[in-house]
Each structure stands twice: as C-alpha cells, then as structure tokens.
Amino acid sequence: MSKYKIAYRDANPSWQELCPVRMLAIQVSRDTETGACFLQTKIVNVSTKPISRIEFTVGLEGEGGETETVDFSLLDADLPAGEVLRPKAVRIKLSVITGSRAVVTRADGETSFGDPIDIDSPAPLALNGVEESERDVLLSEMGADTFKCAGVHSEHDGWWQCGCGAVNLKRGTCWNCGAVREKMADLEDAAFLDESRRDRVYKTSVAILEKGNRKEAEAAKESLERLAEQGYGDSGEKAREAGMKIANLSKRRKKIAVAGLGKDYAGDVLVGVAMQCIRADVPVGTIQMETPALLGHSR
Numbered sequence: 001m002s003k004y005k006i007a008y009r010d011a012n013p014s015w016q017e018l019c020p021v022r023m024l025a026i027q028v029s030r031d032t033e034t035g036a037c038f039l040q041t042k043i044v045n046v047s048t049k050p051i052s053r054i055e056f057t058v059g060l061e062g063e064g065g066e067t068e069t070v071d072f073s074l075l076d077a078d079l080p081a082g083e084v085l086r087p088k089a090v091r092i093k094l095s096v097i098t099g100s101r102a103v104v105t106r107a108d109g110e111t112s113f114g115d116p117i118d119i120d121s122p123a124p125l126a127l128n129g130v131e132e133s134e135r136d137v138l139l140s141e142m143g144a145d146t147f148k149c150a151g152v153h154s155e156h157d158g159w160w161q162c163g164c165g166a167v168n169l170k171r172g173t174c175w176n177c178g179a180v181r182e183k184m185a186d187l188e189d190a191a192f193l194d195e196s197r198r199d200r201v202y203k204t205s206v207a208i209l210e211k212g213n214r215k216e217a218e219a220a221k222e223s224l225e226r227l228a229e230q231g232y233g234d235s236g237e238k239a240r241e242a243g244m245k246i247a248n249l250s251k252r253r254k255k256i257a258v259a260g261l262g263k264d265y266a267g268d269v270l271v272g273v274a275m276q277c278i279r280a281d282v283p284v285g286t287i288q289m290e291t292p293a294l295l296g297h298s299r
Contacts, residue, residue, distance in 0.1 A: 004029040007037060008097035015167055016104055017114030018158050020047035021054055022167055023102040024084065028060070030095065038089040039070055041102070045079045046159075047169045052078055054085075055106040060092065061099040068094045082175030122151025122163050127190055134197040135187050139179060148177040153184040163188075198232050209242050217246050 008028040015022045025042040039058060045051050054077040060068045070090050079085050104113060125132065136146040148164040159169045163184065166176035173180055179187075186192045205220035205227075221242035227235035 003032045004038075005032050006030075007095070008100070010100050012119060013100070013102050014116035014118050017117050018169065019104050019113035020045060020049075020051060020107050020110070020169055021056070021079075021104045022046050023056070023104070026058060026100045026102060028092065028094075028097050029089070035095065037092050037095050037097075039092050040086070040089045041072065042084065042086050043079075044084045044175065045081050046167050046171070046175060048081050048171055050078065050080045051107050052076070053106060053108050054079065054104070056102055056104040059101045059103075060094055060097050062094045063096045063098050066094065068092055082171070119161065119165070119167060122153065122161065122165050125150070125152055125163075125188060127188075127193065130197065131190050131193040134193045134200070137200070138183070138187055138193075138196065142178070142180050142183065144174070144178040144180070145176075149174070149179045152188055153179075153181075198227060198230070202227055202232060202235055202238075205242075206238055209238070209245060214246060217242055221246060 006027060007030040008026075010026045011024075013023040013026055022044050023041065024044050025040075027040045027042075028037050029040060030037045039060070041056075041058065043054070043056070054072075054074040056072050058070045058072070060070070062068070070092060072087055072090075074085075074087060077085060101116075103116075105111060107113075125135075127135065139146045139149055145164070149162060151163040151165065153163045154161045159167060160181060161167055162174035162177060162179055162181075164174060164177040164179065166174050168174055168181070172182065201223050205223045208216045208220040211217075221239055224235045224239035224242055227233070228239050
C-alpha cells in the first residue's frame with residue numbers, strides 16, 4: 001500500500017472577490033514509493049444557491065521556475081450552498097512546488113469575477129473573560145460553533161467575513177460556523193454583552209426563587225444583591241423577596257426538626273421509665289402520675 005507525504009500546501013489561497021466559489025486549499029502529495037505527485041484541491045460554495053457546474057485552473061510553479069497548469073472541469077459538481085467539495089486528485093509532472101495560483105473560470109452561467117484578494121485572519125476580540133463567556137452562550141443559543149468563531153467579523157461591499165474567518169456571499173448565516181450575520185456586531189460589543197449577562201443572571205435568579213430550594217435561593221439572593229448594587233432594574237426588591245423566602249424556609253425547617261426531635265425524645269423517655277420500673281421491681285402504675293412531668297421536657 002502506497003504512502004503519501006505532503007510536498008506542498010497552501011491553506012489560504014486568494015479569493016476572487018464576489019465569486020460564489022472559493023478555493024480553500026491547494027495541496028500536492030507525493031507517493032513515497034513511486035515518487036509520483038498528485039494535485040489535490042478543496043473548494044466551497046460561499047453563496048446561497050447550489051452550483052451545478054464549476055470550472056477552475058490551478059497554476060503551479062517549480063523550484064527552477066518551471067510551471068504547470070491543471071484544468072478542472074466539474075460539469076456535474078452539484079455543490080449545495082455552504083457545502084465543501086474535494087475534486088478527484090490529478091497527477092502532475094512537477095515534483096517540487098514553490099507556489100500556486102487558482103482561478104475560477106465558471107460557476108454555472110457566471111464566467112467573470114472580481115480580482116483575487118488575500119483573506120486575512122479575523123482580528124482578535126477586545127473582550128474580557130466574562131464578556132467572552134456571555135458571547136459563547138449567545139453563539140451556542142443560535143447554534144454556532146463557539147470554538148471556530150473566535151474573532152471579529154468584517155463587512156465588505158457585497159460580502160462579509162465571519163469571526164471564524166470564512167467568506168460569505170449574500171448569506172445571513174456563516175457556512176462554516178453557523179453564526180448569524182445580523183447579530184455579529186452585538187456579539188463584539190462589550191456593553192451589549194454585559195447587559196445580556198446581567199439580564200440572564202436576573203432571570204435565572206428569579207426563576208430559582210420559585211423552586212423553594214433554600215441553598216439555591218441563597219445563591220440567587222447574592223446574585224440579585226450584586227445586580228442591585230449596579231442599579232439593575234428591580235433586583236433590589238427581588239433580593240428582599242429572596243431574603244423573606246429564605247427566612248420562611250428556615251422557620252419551616254426548624255419546626256420540622258423540633259417536631260421530629262420531640263417525638264423521638266418522648267419515646268426515649270417512656271422506654272427509660274419502663275426500664276427503671278423493671279429494674280426496681282416497681283409496678284408501672286405507681287409512676288404513671290410522674291410520666292407527664294417527664295414528657296414535658298419534650299415540648
């Protein structure tokens with residue numbers, strides 16, 4: 001069985017602006033046993049419509065300045081919107097590759113596209129850890145991949161680049177990570193994320209208070225008190241309600257505990273009295289008048 005070694009790879013080829021097809025990677029693999037080299041490509045449909053026919057050309061450059069051109073004609077590509085395609089590898093003559101360039105010449109009826117442009121990595125987020133955590137929660141709620149979408153998105157004329165780095169043409173949702181375009185600006189705004197976090201804490205704390213669990217209620221009260229210090233809504237009033245609820249729960253627990261203790265204590269007294277009668281060989285009836293006094297300690 002043959003083994004292959006990567007002889008060349010471009011993981012971020014230039015993109016022809018506004019072209020619905022983007023080249024994601026160009027790679028040359030060498031058969032370590034025979035020395036034969038094969039050109040591999042990876043493309044994606046960055047638009048909102050399926051593409052039936054795709055044609056593109058890859059130009060390769062060798063270490064001595066020699067060149068080789070490979071044409072791909074995918075007449076039945078049937079590439080759905082947002083999907084990735086890996087065309088069949090093509091054997092090439094060059095063995096040492098120093099550079100490459102891909103040009104899409106057709107995407108269904110379109111044959112003319114913008115000039116090739118380099119797609120840079122997204123800028124890092126200017127958020128602290130708490131804000132990033134809230135951003136991750138919101139991304140998860142919309143079904144996006146929080147691990148991929150870790151940068152700042154950017155808007156361009158006719159297209160946008162997601163925080164994950166993917167190019168999107170007229171798409172409302174990123175094909176790569178699932179982030180929603182119209183929400184991206186808010187997800188990069190520290191003030192918005194802070195307000196979202198406080199609103200989430202408030203709603204969660206209020207919901208916890210309705211469950212009646214004392215320990216959770218105490219934690220909810222602390223959260224509401226912190227929100228009250230920040231002047232958030234009626235969190236101060238809710239914190240006071242939480243305090244009263246905790247006090248009521250504490251009273252109820254004490255009553256239950258005392259009732260249980262009294263019952264157990266009374267039983268212990270009666271058993272103790274009976275045992276004393278048996279040891280002293282005294283008729284039980286002679287101490288019946290003393291029993292109520294003893295049991296009085298259980299109240």
